[in-house]
Amino acid sequence: GDSVTQMEGPVTLSEEAFLTINCTYTATGYPSLFWYVQYPGEGLQLLLKATKADDKGSNKGFEATYRKETTSFHLEKGSVQVSDSAVYFCALIGNSGGSNYKLTFGKGTLLTVNP
Amino acid sequence: DTGVSQDPRHKITKRGQNVTFRCDPISEHNRLYWYRQTLGQGPEFLTYFQNEAQLEKSRLLSDRFSAERPKGSFSTLEIQRTEQGDSAMYLCASSSIGGPGDEQYFGPGTRLTVT
Numbered sequence: 239g240d241s242v243t244q245m246e247g248p249v250t251l252s253e254e255a256f257l258t259i260n261c262t263y264t265a266t267g268y269p270s271l272f273w274y275v276q277y278p279g280e281g282l283q284l285l286l287k288a289t290k291a292d293d294k295g296s297n298k299g300f301e302a303t304y305r306k307e308t309t310s311f312h313l314e315k316g317s318v319q320v321s322d323s324a325v326y327f328c329a330l331i332g333n334s335g336g337s338n339y340k341l342t343f344g345k346g347t348l349l350t351v352n353p
Numbered sequence: 354d355t356g357v358s359q360d361p362r363h364k365i366t367k368r369g370q371n372v373t374f375r376c377d378p379i380s381e382h383n384r385l386y387w388y389r390q391t392l393g394q395g396p397e398f399l400t401y402f403q404n405e406a407q408l409e410k411s412r413l414l415s416d417r418f419s420a421e422r423p424k425g426s427f428s429t430l431e432i433q434r435t436e437q438g439d440s441a442m443y444l445c446a447s448s449s450i451g452g453p454g455d456e457q458y459f460g461p462g463t464r465l466t467v468t
Contacts, residue, residue, distance in 0.1 A: 242395075274459075281357075282396070282444070282459040327395050339384065339448075340409070341457060343395030 240265040240332045244344035251318055251351050259313040259347050261302075261328035269330040271295075271304050271311040272341070276325045285313075285326070318351045325349070357460035359445050365466045366435055373431045374463045378447030385428050386457060387420055388444040389413065396444055402428060403450070435467045 245260040263269065273285040273295070286295030288304035288311065295302050300315045311328060328344040358377045366372050378385050383404055388396035399418070401409045404425040414420075417435075422428040432439055442464050446457040 281461040282446075284456045284458075287456070329395070339401060340386070340398040341388070341396070342398070345393065345395050 240269065240330060240342045242328050242330055242342055242344035244326075244328045244347055246345070246347070248348040248350060251349070253320055253351055253353050254317045255351075257313070257315040257318045257322075257349070259326055259328075259349070261311045261313065261344060263309050263311065263328075263330050265309075265330055265332045265342075267333045268306075269332045271302070272329045272331070273300070273302055273311070273313050274327040274329055274343075276327065276346075278324070282327070318349075320351045320353055323349055323351045357445055357447055357458050359443075359460040359463050361463055362461060363464045363466075365468065367468055368437060369434055371431065371433045372435060372465065373429055374443055374445075374465075376428045376430070376445030376460060378427070378445070379458055380426075381449065382447035382458070383425070383450045384448045384457075385422055386446040386448075387428070387430055388446065390442040390444060390462070391440075399430075399443075432465075435465075437467045440465055440467045 241264045243262050270289045272287045274282045275285045286297040288295040291306035293304045302311050302313045325346045325348050327346045329341045360375045385402040387399040390396040400420050402422040417433045420430045442462045444462045445460045448455050448457045
């Protein structure tokens with residue numbers, strides 16, 4: 239079945255540092271890929287997405303590129319802020335077997351940014 | 354539009370009791386999903402409705418779990434004879450009918466603690 243593996247946390251950075259959170263996936267066909275974020279005390283929010291190979295999703299300074307050859311969707315940000323402290327989830331929706339609607343999530347990576 | 358709402362936000366119950374959670378999706382959304390998230394893990398898919406029809410149930414959903422969406426609007430998730438292993442955050446999400454890249458909007462979740 240489909241699966242997502244993301245780097246284990248927690249990740250602790252200083253403000254303005256560069257962020258990378260690795261994510262790789264296993265799925266048949268051509269899944270859609272997502273990054274969701276969960277800020278403290280809030281619900282899951284979509285951060286960015288990419289629906290086909292080589293697409294780049296971007297939002298709020300975060301970027302991720304859909305790499306089919308390496309089955310990866312790594313999240314990056316050039317300069318993190320304290321307000322980026324949250325849990326980040328990589329996820330996919332597969333498109334095989336008719337289940338093209340359910341999200342499969344990674345375990346999440348806790349990011350803490352210190353001033 | 355107030356987003357996806359869930360009620361209650363927290364529920365503490367004793368083992369063996371029945372509990373029911375409610376989810377109100379975004380009003381124009383046809384699709385509704387339930388996920389479960391345990392500590393340190395990403396959300397896991399439980400079940401999915403398109404309008405009032407329940408189209409898929411995960412193997413995670415034992416016979417003690419039942420979900421309904423009687424008029425294609427709000428949904429309820431009932432757990433009978435709760436067990437300590439049912440302690441988790443129960444998340445509801447909704448989306449419009451479209452492609453697999455469509456965003457699922459999540460509610461704040463109901464945190465269940467079984468003592």
